[in-house]
Amino acid sequence: MSAAEQLAALRLRIDALDEKILELISERARCAQQVAKVKKDEGEAAMFYRPEREAWVLKHIMELNQSPLNNEDMARLFREIMSSCLALEQTLKVAFLGPEGTFTQAAALKHFGHAVKSAPMAAIDEVFREVAAGAVNFGVVPVENSTEGAVNHTLDSFLEHDLVICGEVELRIHHHLLVGETTKTDRITRIYSHAQSLAQCRKWLDAHYPNVERVAVSSNADAAKRVKSEWNSAAIAGDMAASLYGLTRLFEKIEDRPDNSTRFLIIGNQPVPPTGDDKTSIIVSMRNKPGALHELLLPFHANSVDLTRIETRPSRSGKWTYVFFIDFIGHHQDPLIKDVLEKIRSDAVALKVLGSYPKAVL
Numbered sequence: 001m002s003a004a005e006q007l008a009a010l011r012l013r014i015d016a017l018d019e020k021i022l023e024l025i026s027e028r029a030r031c032a033q034q035v036a037k038v039k040k041d042e043g044e045a046a047m048f049y050r051p052e053r054e055a056w057v058l059k060h061i062m063e064l065n066q067s068p069l070n071n072e073d074m075a076r077l078f079r080e081i082m083s084s085c086l087a088l089e090q091t092l093k094v095a096f097l098g099p100e101g102t103f104t105q106a107a108a109l110k111h112f113g114h115a116v117k118s119a120p121m122a123a124i125d126e127v128f129r130e131v132a133a134g135a136v137n138f139g140v141v142p143v144e145n146s147t148e149g150a151v152n153h154t155l156d157s158f159l160e161h162d163l164v165i166c167g168e169v170e171l172r173i174h175h176h177l178l179v180g181e182t183t184k185t186d187r188i189t190r191i192y193s194h195a196q197s198l199a200q201c202r203k204w205l206d207a208h209y210p211n212v213e214r215v216a217v218s219s220n221a222d223a224a225k226r227v228k229s230e231w232n233s234a235a236i237a238g239d240m241a242a243s244l245y246g247l248t249r250l251f252e253k254i255e256d257r258p259d260n261s262t263r264f265l266i267i268g269n270q271p272v273p274p275t276g277d278d279k280t281s282i283i284v285s286m287r288n289k290p291g292a293l294h295e296l297l298l299p300f301h302a303n304s305v306d307l308t309r310i311e312t313r314p315s316r317s318g319k320w321t322y323v324f325f326i327d328f329i330g331h332h333q334d335p336l337i338k339d340v341l342e343k344i345r346s347d348a349v350a351l352k353v354l355g356s357y358p359k360a361v362l
């Protein structure tokens with residue numbers, strides 16, 4: 001058989017398979033419509049989006065996968081199928097730190113898929129306010145970066161709002177130096193980016209553009225937007241912002257650490273049931289006395305509960321008083337975790353469970 005004949009035969013097989021896939025996806029979509037009907041018949045506060053179920057579906061697919069596609073690629077395809085199925089039940093509106101093209105938007109799409117309605121906000125606090133007011137279903141906010149540490153705006157917003165964390169998503173962050181069609185690349189005098197991104201590329205900038213002004217703006221996407229109209233400036237931003245604002249990559253992957261990644265939280269109003277593979281986030285304030293931190297950590301150690309993060313912030317309710325943000329493995333409904341939380345509550349000035357949620361799958 002000639003190469004052309006082989007290609008034609010393979011394409012016929014692909015056509016037939018596509019038709020089967022189409023049929024199966026359609027059947028799945030009709031199932032989702034029936035699920036929606038059952039949920040609506042159940043009562044007023046139907047919960048269409050079910051993070052615990054979505055985590056299970058994606059993990060199940062990854063466990064079963066034996067195809068040439070790797071687990072992440074396969075799960076991403078199912079992520080999108082499920083996103084479209086959910087859109088048949090309810091159009092989710094998701095707020096994030098805008099404008100369009102930020103890493104936070106990329107995180108939102110990674111977590112929810114592309115069938116949600118995006119609502120870009122000008123600041124992290126606005127994301128919290130929109131969710132609290134019920135103007136959107138969920139919000140996505142950055143919480144920590146592997147190079148630069150905590151995102152304090154997000155932590156402080158948790159002190160001011162009563163919202164539930166219902167998910168987490170991790171994103172590898174690749175920064176590029178972006179220029180526009182009219183940029184004179186040998187005469188760049190200014191580089192725009194978000195302060196965190198400038199910090200994540202500090203060594204690269206010191207080596208390549210030591211004398212160029214670094215200007216911190218509200219987001220990477222905002223930086224990309226500015227470059228379009230200026231001939232002497234460049235921006236540090238990611239792929240989404242580059243394609244959205246029609247910029248080209250003068251240098252790629254300029255982050256100082258190759259494993260640079262950011263963790264984002266999904267905030268909403270709906271608690272998530274246990275999946276068996278969960279994380280919990282709490283805020284605790286302790287009496288200002290020697291050994292307070294030791295006292296706080298003891299119940300975790302005594303019960304072999306894995307802490308994944310601890311962060312300290314000023315409490316805002318008194319000079320030199322602090323609150324601790326703690327993440328650990330387990331769900332607040334697990335009997336062991338319940339015991340740990342009860343012990344902490346008896347020693348603490350205040351304890352707030354921000355939420356228990358499935359560990360990031362993708």
Ligand SMILES: O=C(O)C(=O)C[C@]1(C(=O)O)C=C[C@@H](O)C=C1
Pocket residue numbers: 032035036048049050051053054057081082083085086089
């Ligand atoms: O199982 C459900 O509750 C569904 O609504 C179905 C489905 C899916 O397509 O698999 C859709 C949306 C939910 O977030 C979870 C799963």
